[in-house]
Amino acid sequence: MADFSVTLPSGATWTPTFVQKINEDTCIGCGRCFRVCPRGVLELVGLDEEGEHVALAGDDDEDDEYEKKVMTIAHQELCIGCTACARICPKKCYTHAAAPG
Ligand code: SF4
Ligand code: SF4
Structure with a gap:
């Protein structure tokens, strides 16, 4: 089966690739993505x-409940496959993939 793709106004074909995974080992939590x-x-x-995810309080209070901050995929179903996140990531943390057509 061919990958899902769209025809742009120019006539060119574009195949969106959707976010699959963020590498927590390389992520520095910079927030650019x-x-x-x-x-x-x-x-x-x-x-x-232990490698478990901990919700951040959001009040900038630094505490010792976590070792570092990492980006996660909270709502994969909302991704439109633009790959802006992967392009701006300085650590190449992202894995994207096309969807079945
Ligand atoms: S920036 Fe684009 S590709 Fe990355 S998660 Fe958001 S919608 Fe998906
Ligand atoms: S841009 Fe890359 S290194 Fe920065 S938070 Fe996002 S995934 Fe992590």
Whole structure:
């Protein structure tokens, strides 16, 4: 089966690739991807010693409940496959894939 693709006004074919995975080992929690995502797909969380995700309080209170911050995919179903997140990520954390057509 061919991948899902669209025909642009120019006549060119474009195949969106949708967010699949963010590498938590390489992510530095910089938030750049969050700021460029137009669809509210992403969410910054804490990563504790056991590798579990911890919700951030959002009040900038620094505490010791997590080792570092990492970006996560909170709403994968909202992704439109623009790949803006992958293009701005300085650590190449993203894996994207086309959808079945
Ligand atoms: S591909 Fe686009 S819509 Fe999907 S998560 Fe990345 S920036 Fe958001
Ligand atoms: S841009 Fe890359 S390194 Fe920065 S928070 Fe997003 S995934 Fe992590």
